[in-house]
Amino acid sequence: MAKSWHLLADIGGTNARFALGDVSTGQISDLLTVSVADHPTFSSALQLYLSKIESSGDWDQRPIDGCLAVACPTDRDVVTFTNSDWVIDRKDLAFSLDIPNLQVINDFEAIGYAAARFSEDDWEQLGGGQSRPDKVIGVLGPGTGLGVCGVLPKKSQVIVMPGEGGHVDFAPVGDEEIEIIRLLLTRYRRVSAERVLSGAGLQNIYWALSQMHGAEQRHATPADISAAALAADDPVAVEALEVFCRVLGSVAGNLALTYGALGGVYIAGGIVPRILDFVRQSDFRERFLAKGRFRDYLNDIPTRVVTRENPGLFGALQSLQSRH
Structure with a gap:
């Protein structure tokens, strides 16, 4: 039947x-x-x-x-x-x-609906403590674009707060990122978080760093840039992926502050699970925490990379x- x-x-x-x-x-x-x-x-x-x-x-x-x-x-x-x-x-x-x-x-x-029902087999934690039940969860995911949402899990229902947070302004931290945004403003009228935190965003970072170092752009696609960085055979690609991970940490920290995401921050999308070891050894978590007076507030919030298929x-x- x-x-x-x-x-x-x-x-x-x-x-x-x-x-x-x-x-x-x-x-x-x-x-x-x-x-x-x-x-x-x-x-x-x-x-x-x-x-x-x-x-x-x-x-x-x-x-x-x-x-x-x-x-x-x-x-x-x-x-x-x-x-x-x-x-x-x-x-x-x-x-x-x-x-x-x-x-x-x-x-x-x-x-967001998935995050509220994840088990421990569905993610790998990169820092922080235990999530707080019934507290807001933040979700973001770099892929073709940058997706963002908030989730309020309740026993009887799940409330998902969708939005277009990937299109907020990119906020550079430090001289290198300031120079990157200066260069990107020659290509775009406005630089959003998605312009640096997505597949195309990784390409943008790689292009800007190549301009800054006077280096040849040896790789054309996000996958090629990531592969070159993971193989450590192109210093500019390595630096581009390091910047990508730092920006990811900053945006994830901003999301945690915006939502008060004591339920944790989940990172999904097609990019981060593939570079998980690189992210783990990067400044991702440090930049997540680097929010001045609110470092202690963020310290216990877990950051989790979604590994579920x-x-x-x-x-x-x-x-x-x-x-x-």
């Missing part, structure tokens, strides 16, 4: 991940990851996934509901992505899928389950 299922999606600027949640067991399965660049529209990627599920013969033809976690603001009926050309018309989509209950939430809102899909399922 075909089984009932929830449609789940986690859609970033680079990749879109689809999966289903088994209504009876709560398990996530049938994952499909597609490149956004390979599909001109969201609908074509979705139809590919629906055809895959239908052909399996294991599941009902249509899901009972769905949650799409998307890397852009979701306050309008027509959702336009920040870092791709995809567009989602939620009303048309709900009608075409025959799913009256179709949620479209920010991708970091989904991470596909936390956005897990969070999308938690969002659906929290509203039933």
Whole structure:
């Protein structure tokens, strides 16, 4: 007999991940990851996934509901992505899928729902003490962009406070970062945190440092810069990743202060888990704490790197389950 299922999606600027949640067991399965660049529209990627599920013969033809976690603001009926050309018309989509209950939430809102339900197997702690139950959790994640949200976990429900905190102003610390922002202002009218704390942000840091040192830019992509830094075969790449980690610490500390995140700060996204050893040995935690008179306030707040596979899909399922 075909089984009932929830449609789940986690859609970033680079990749879109689809999966289903088994209504009876709560398990996530049938994952499909597609490149956004390979599909001109969201609908074509979705139809590919629906055809895959239908052909399996294991599941009902249509899901009972769905949650799409998307890397852009979701306050309008027509959702336009920040870092791709995809567009989602939620009303048309709900009608075409025959799913009256179709949620479209920010991708970091989904991470927020996930963070409230994480176990100790889902993260690795980089400093601090124990999280405080029922206190606000801060979440940020550098990837294609920079996602930010706050979470207030309660026993009966989870309140997620999504926002666009990745687009706050970048606040440089020290002469090197001041020179970096000065150079970036020759390329951009305004330098946000995302301009330095994302994949493109790592490229921006590497470019600026190359200008400062009069060095050749030997690497073109964020992955190549990170690989060169981890292999220690390009001093400018190493320095760029060190700056990236310091800025990550500063922004995470700012987030902790803004939300009063005594429940901890979780770092998700596609970049940091891949460079975890580098982050651990960097000045990340010191910069998290370097807030003057509020160092002691931050000292016990744990900073945790999310290591769970596909936390956005897990969070999308938690969002659906929290509203039933």
